[in-house]
Amino acid sequence: MSAVFEQIFQVGFLAAIIRIATPLAFATLGEMFSERAGVLNLGIEGIMLLCAMAGFTAASLSGSLWLGVLVAVLTGALMGALHALFTVALGLSQHVCGIGVTLFSSGLAYFLYRLIFGQQSVPPSIDGFKPVPIPLLSDIPVLGPAVFNQFTLVYLAIVAVPLAAFVLYRTPWGLSVRMVGENPRAADSAGVSVIATRFQAVILGGALMGLAGAFLTMAQFNAFTFGVVSGRGWVAIALVVFGRWDPWRSAGAALLFAFVDALQLRMQASGLGHIPYEAFLMLPFIFTIVAMAFMSRNAVAPSALLKPFRREER
Amino acid sequence: MSAPLIEMRGITKSFGAVKANEAVDLSVAPGEILGLLGENGAGKTTLMNVLFGAYAPDAGEILVEGRPVAIHNSADALAAGIGMVHQHFHLAPRLTVLENLLIGIPGKSGRIDRARGLARLNEIGRQYGLSLDPNLPVSALSVGEQQRLEIIKALFRGAKLLILDEPTAVLAPSEVDGLFAALRSMATQGLGIIFISHKLNEVRALTHRCVVLRHGKVAGRVDHPAQTTSAEMAKLMCGHEIVPPTKEASSPGAAVLTLDGISTSGHAGTPLRDVSLSVRSGEILGIAGVSGNGQRALADVISGMLPPRAGAMTIAGKAVARFSPRELQALGLGRIPEDRMTTGLVTNLPLADSMVLPRIGTEAFSRKGLLNPAAIRAFAEEQIKAYDIRCPGPMVRAGALSGGNLQKALLARELAFDPKVLIVSQPTRGLDIGAARFIHEKFLAMRAKGCGIIVIGEDLEELLMLSDRIAVMYEGRIAGTLPSADATVARLGLMMTGAGHTEEAA
Numbered sequence: 001m002s003a004v005f006e007q008i009f010q011v012g013f014l015a016a017i018i019r020i021a022t023p024l025a026f027a028t029l030g031e032m033f034s035e036r037a038g039v040l041n042l043g044i045e046g047i048m049l050l051c052a053m054a055g056f057t058a059a060s061l062s063g064s065l066w067l068g069v070l071v072a073v074l075t076g077a078l079m080g081a082l083h084a085l086f087t088v089a090l091g092l093s094q095h096v097c098g099i100g101v102t103l104f105s106s107g108l109a110y111f112l113y114r115l116i117f118g119q120q121s122v123p124p125s126i127d128g129f130k131p132v133p134i135p136l137l138s139d140i141p142v143l144g145p146a147v148f149n150q151f152t153l154v155y156l157a158i159v160a161v162p163l164a165a166f167v168l169y170r171t172p173w174g175l176s177v178r179m180v181g182e183n184p185r186a187a188d189s190a191g192v193s194v195i196a197t198r199f200q201a202v203i204l205g206g207a208l209m210g211l212a213g214a215f216l217t218m219a220q221f222n223a224f225t226f227g228v229v230s231g232r233g234w235v236a237i238a239l240v241v242f243g244r245w246d247p248w249r250s251a252g253a254a255l256l257f258a259f260v261d262a263l264q265l266r267m268q269a270s271g272l273g274h275i276p277y278e279a280f281l282m283l284p285f286i287f288t289i290v291a292m293a294f295m296s297r298n299a300v301a302p303s304a305l306l307k308p309f310r311r312e313e314r
Numbered sequence: 315m316s317a318p319l320i321e322m323r324g325i326t327k328s329f330g331a332v333k334a335n336e337a338v339d340l341s342v343a344p345g346e347i348l349g350l351l352g353e354n355g356a357g358k359t360t361l362m363n364v365l366f367g368a369y370a371p372d373a374g375e376i377l378v379e380g381r382p383v384a385i386h387n388s389a390d391a392l393a394a395g396i397g398m399v400h401q402h403f404h405l406a407p408r409l410t411v412l413e414n415l416l417i418g419i420p421g422k423s424g425r426i427d428r429a430r431g432l433a434r435l436n437e438i439g440r441q442y443g444l445s446l447d448p449n450l451p452v453s454a455l456s457v458g459e460q461q462r463l464e465i466i467k468a469l470f471r472g473a474k475l476l477i478l479d480e481p482t483a484v485l486a487p488s489e490v491d492g493l494f495a496a497l498r499s500m501a502t503q504g505l506g507i508i509f510i511s512h513k514l515n516e517v518r519a520l521t522h523r524c525v526v527l528r529h530g531k532v533a534g535r536v537d538h539p540a541q542t543t544s545a546e547m548a549k550l551m552c553g554h555e556i557v558p559p560t561k562e563a564s565s566p567g568a569a570v571l572t573l574d575g576i577s578t579s580g581h582a583g584t585p586l587r588d589v590s591l592s593v594r595s596g597e598i599l600g601i602a603g604v605s606g607n608g609q610r611a612l613a614d615v616i617s618g619m620l621p622p623r624a625g626a627m628t629i630a631g632k633a634v635a636r637f638s639p640r641e642l643q644a645l646g647l648g649r650i651p652e653d654r655m656t657t658g659l660v661t662n663l664p665l666a667d668s669m670v671l672p673r674i675g676t677e678a679f680s681r682k683g684l685l686n687p688a689a690i691r692a693f694a695e696e697q698i699k700a701y702d703i704r705c706p707g708p709m710v711r712a713g714a715l716s717g718g719n720l721q722k723a724l725l726a727r728e729l730a731f732d733p734k735v736l737i738v739s740q741p742t743r744g745l746d747i748g749a750a751r752f753i754h755e756k757f758l759a760m761r762a763k764g765c766g767i768i769v770i771g772e773d774l775e776e777l778l779m780l781s782d783r784i785a786v787m788y789e790g791r792i793a794g795t796l797p798s799a800d801a802t803v804a805r806l807g808l809m810m811t812g813a814g815h816t817e818e819a820a
Contacts, residue, residue, distance in 0.1 A: 172421040175409075179417045182406035189404045190418035190467075191389030303407070311368070 013262055014146035019220065021251075021258035022157045023048075023212040027236035028243065028250045029164050030208030034080070036168065036245055037201030038181040038304040039087055042098025044209050045233030046105030047079040049226075051213030053109040056224040057116055060126050065218055069153070072214035073207045079105055080206020081199065088198040091308030102233075113224060128222035129153060151219045153211065160208070164247040177201045181302035184309040194309045209233070231285075238288050244299045256291070260284045317380040319344050319506040320365070320396070320475050325374035327360055334360040335371070336530045342475060342506040347497060349517040349524035349539060350510045353551055353746035354717065357530040358510050362477050366398045367391040389418075397468025398477040401484075403460050405452045411463055412448035415470050438469050442499055457605065458489040465496070475506040482516055483743075486604040487774065487807035494520050512551070512746070514544040515775075526550040552747055558779065559755045562762065566594035566782065568631070570646075570766040571735045576615055576625030584608040586615065586622070587790040593735065593766035598757065600781030600798070601770040602806050608790035609739070609770045610652070616737045616768065617649040618642035630734045643672060648733030652740050652770075654720045661713030665705060666694035668712045669727045697726035702752075718749030725756055736760060739770040754780060774803045788812045 027044060034041040041047075051072040059068025079101060086097040117124055129151040137148040147158075168174040176197045179187040184194040212232070217224045239257060243250030264280040272280075318341040327335040335357045342348045352358045363369045365376065367385040375382050378394045385391050391398070405414050416431045432448055439445035444466050446459060455463065461481060468476055478497075482490050497507055497520065511517050517524055517539055524536040526547065534550040536542050549555055572592040578585045586608050593599045603609055614620035615627070621637035628634065629645040639649075651657040659668035670679045670690050679690050694708035701722045705715050715723065721741070728736060741757070742750035757767055757780060771777050777784055778798055785795040786809040793809050 170425050172416070172419065172426055175413055175417055175426060178409060178413075179406050182408055183404065185402075186404035186406055186414070187417060189388045189398070189400070190471075191387070191392055192418045300408070 011142055011145050013266060014142065015150070016262040016265065017255065017258045018147055018150060018154060020261050021254045022151075022154045023215045023220070023232060024236060024239065024254040024257060025157045025161065025251050026208050026212035026215065027233060028239045028254050029160060029247060030076075030205040030212065031236050031240045032205075032243070032245055032247065032250050033164070033168075033177065033208070034202045034205035035240055035305055036181045036302055037177045037198045038184065038302055038307060038309075039084065039198055039202050040094045040098060040237075040306055041080070041083055041101075041202060041205055041209075042095060042237070043079060043083045043101025043105060044098075044236055045229060045231070046102030046109070047076055047206055047209045048213040048216070048233045049229045050079065050105040050109040051076045051210040052217040052228050053113050053213075053224050055210070055214035056126065056217035057112070059218055060124065061116075065126075065129055068218055069211070069214045072218075073210040076206040076208070076210020076213065077203045078206070080203040080209070083206070084199045084202040087308065088195055088202065091310055094306050094308075110226060113226075123223045123225055125223040126218065128217075129219040151215075153215045153219055156211070157215075161247055161251040168247060173197075173200075178302075180309070181304050184304050184307075188309070188311060198309075212236075235285075235288060238292055241296045241299055241301075242288070242291055244295075245302060253291075257284055257288060260287045318342060318377075319346075319379060321377040321380075322361070322365060323375050323377070325361060325364055325376075326372050327364055327369055328372055333530050335364065337374070338527070338530070338532055340525055340532075342508060344474070344504045344506055345501050346523065347501050347507045347509055347521045349521035349536075350508055350527065351512060351514075351517055351524055351547060351551055352527035352533075353512065353748070354744065355746070356527040356551070358527055359479065360530075361527070362398065362479060362508070362510065365391070366396060366477065392471050392473070395472060395474035396477065397471060397473025397475065399461065399464040399468060399479065399481060401479045401481075403464055405460055405463060407453040408451055410449050410451055411446050411455070414452055414463060415448075415467055419471075434470055435466065438466055441503065442469065442496060444469075444496055457484045458486070458492070461485070461493070462496075469500075473505070475508065476500065477508045477510070479510045480512075481509070482511065482513060484605070486810055487803060488811055490516070514547050517547070518542065518544065528553055548747060559751065559758055561758055561779070564596045564761055564782070566597040566766075567764065568595055569593065569628075570595045570630050571616070571768070572628045573616070574626045576622045576627065578611050578615060578620055579623045583610045584790045586611045589625070589790075589792055591785055591792060591795070593768055595734070595764045595766050596761055597783070598761050598767045598769060598781045600777035600784040601768060601787060602772075602774060602777055602784055602810060603787035603793075604810050605772055607787045607810075609787055611790070612787070613649075613652065613737060613739050613770055616642075617647065617651075639672070646734035648728035648731065648736040650721075650724050650728060650736070650738040650741060652743075654717065654724060655713070658720065658724050659712045661711070663712060664709045665698075665703075665712045665715065665723060666690050666708035669694045669697060669708075669723055672727065673731070693730070697723070697730060701726045718745045718752075721745060721749065721753060725753060729756065729760065732763075733765060735766045735768070737768045737770070740772065741769060742773070742776060750776075774806050777806075778803070786810055 027048060031041055031044055054075040055068040055072030058071035059065050083097060083101050086092045087094045131149050132152055133149040138144045176187060176192045180194045180197045188194050216228050221228060235257060239253040240250055243253040261284040264283040268277045268280045321341040323339055325335050325338045338361055350358050360369065364371045367387045367390050376385060383394050385394060412431055415435065416426055421427050435448055444462055446463055452460060481493060485493060501507055509521055521539050524539050525532060526534045528551060536547060569592045574590050576586050576589045584607055601609060611620060615622050618637045618639040618641060626633060629642060629647055632645055634642065655661055670693060673679060680686055691708050698705065698708060703719050703722045705719060741753050761767060769777060769780055778801060781798045783795055783797050784801050784806065786793045786806060788810065793812065
């Protein structure tokens with residue numbers, strides 16, 4: 001057993017956690033912004049898939065990875081705007097529209113991918129992002145190679161967490177987002193546009209989901225497959241609850257999930273071969289359910305989550 | 315006299331065929347407290363929403379300090395110096411006091427300007443004697459403090475005119491005094507105040523002048539409210555004299571409801587602690603208290619929705635073995651809940667369905683597990699006629715009715731089955747004088763027929779008028795019980811704050 005653990009806990013393991021956590025962190029922060037403004041975005045799974053496809057395609061056709069990232073972010077923002085149009089401007093059911101957005105985005109991603117790349121026996125791949133070691137910091141033992149010898153998008157995710165906390169808690173816009181998610185009428189009577197603030201938050205959320213998708217096809221797998229997202233969007237929704245709608249806690253939740261996921265990957269590869277690998281695959285999800293059951297009891301959602309705002313209604 | 319702070323000229327606003335406001339003129343001078351009186355639906359709220367920018371008037375203009383202004387939304391209103399304290403507070407409970415103040419205020423170099431916010435909060439605290447801890451979450455504030463925060467919020471944004479929509483409805487008597495002191499201090503420092511209320515004694519005590527609205531028009535103006543009697547003002551509001559119902563002496567019989575040492579737990583709000591009380595047949599027991607002192611738990615226990623942790627209850631002499639609304643109803647309990655719209659009836663269903671809901675499974679309305687629509691409809695039609703419920707018919711969506719008519723429907727639904735005990739919460743909250751009068755008469759008629767009634771309420775004048783005895787709740791206990799002949803608003807008010815325990819045999 002100790003050999004198994006030795007194999008598991010090493011520098012590569014730490015690095016794997018960080019890498020698995022990155023798309024989850026982007027997606028979780030994106031969903032958090034949306035929900036803090038009062039809009040549940042169940043479109044996240046499909047938006048991530050479409051952005052993963054769009055970013056991959058743009059990078060593959062243009063040869064520029066950063067153009068790919070930009071396209072993914074813009075696609076995410078656009079899909080966020082679509083979800084906001086339905087749920088904020090028209091005040092339709094956030095559940096139904098979110099599932100609609102996921103179905104639409106997924107279908108669109110499959111369709112466009114087939115249209116552009118045709119059916120190939122081996123999926124086309126690109127030369128994805130390469131790790132960029134940060135001078136000095138990457139020389140720190142253990143932590144250095146694991147955290148500071150990573151993709152630029154990973155660094156971006158690490159910066160995104162405190163930045164999200166700053167925006168949410170320290171800026172007037174962040175206060176407006178929290179207020180429209182708690183009591184839109186209060187924000188409205190203070191002269192804050194509820195509709196505009198919610199649109200902005202959902203669009204920002206979509207853009208962050210776009211980054212999550214871009215990371216999958218341009219750093220993690222360097223190819224697009226139909227299963228590339230495989231439930232990460234749904235997990236992000238759970239992680240937002242687990243992280244109690246707070247950027248720091250949400251990032252922590254993403255790291256915890258990534259830890260369990262990295263662990264099960266190692267366990268699959270290690271000498272526990274007599275157990276079917278599907279059993280290991282389940283572990284992170286079982287962990288999420290158990291964690292949710294214990295942690296989300298005293299988590300309190302933004303009061304106006306799921307509630308459309310119509311001014312004339314009293 | 316200087317130019318009025320605010321002047322509204324010829325304001326007319328229609329919703330479809332209904333004229334909510336018709337050629338209303340109104341002005342407030344600096345330092346003046348103007349009362350705006352009127353029954354529900356008289357157009358007070360519409361008029362103030364026009365002033366605050368929520369509705370655009372069809373005709374008329376608004377002048378601020380002599381200059382015409384266009385107010386299209388609340389931001390325009392705030393910019394023009396108009397602040398409003400709504401009846402339902404516009405606060406985010408989980409954000410702090412300071413965050414609630416700073417919402418919508420531009421920051422300094424991209425950040426929230428906490429320092430300036432704190433300075434301004436202190437300044438308002440000194441100037442008007444209104445202070446609050448800036449770092450407390452709003453959910454930790456009492457209702458009175460939340461209202462203070464709403465007032466501070468308006469002042470924070472530089473309001474020169476403050477509109478208060480029924481501000482005393484949510485306050486305890488002692489808090490009302492504090493509010494009035496603050497409002498008077500603001501007025502002496504040059505602010506204008508519009509005080510909306512239908513409580514005539516408050517308007518007489520506080521305001522300098524009043525405008526009375528009826529059916530959207532100005533029905534009258536009172537220049538010296540303090541020297542005008544409540545009866546005169548009530549007449550202006552309703553268009554006719556209002557005679558309080560006469561309460562005849564009754565001789566209470568045997569106890570129809572007793573609570574013995576009831577305690578509860580696991581309930582949202584204040585739990586009950588060792589509550590014992592009894593109501594006799596032909597008696598009305600008033601339950602007074604500042605909202606949130608266990609009244610809801612008491613109503614829920616008596617109506618069978620909350621099984622107590624300890625203690626015993628009897629209805630009409632029979633011990634209650636199982637706490638369930640249906641069980642208690644079978645024993646002879648009738649209940650009119652506090653919130654008509656959420657626990658009272660199903661707003662999206664036809665009125666007739668809501669009216670039979672508590673007895674939907676009984677012989678009268680269903681046979682062999684199938685509903686009997688004809689019987690349900692007939693019952694509803696009968697009650698609509700008997701109680702003069704104004705509605706297009708029994709199949710209309712219940713939520714479309716006005717508050718007074720909904721309350722009549724709820725009353726009809728319970729009284730049709732001759733309950734031995736009736737528990738009602740806030741029976742006339744939000745109702746106009748006419749509808750409230752109707753409800754009161756029905757209670758007194760039930761009392762004469764030998765029904766025991768418990769009225770949980772916050773309006774002490776109403777409790778004094780209806781009740782034979784009044785019990786005061788404080789922190790989940792009965793702080794004391796008084797025969798209403800010995801009770802006064804002042805004495806009850808004192809007991810409601812936990813002072814002056816006068817325990818008498820309940």
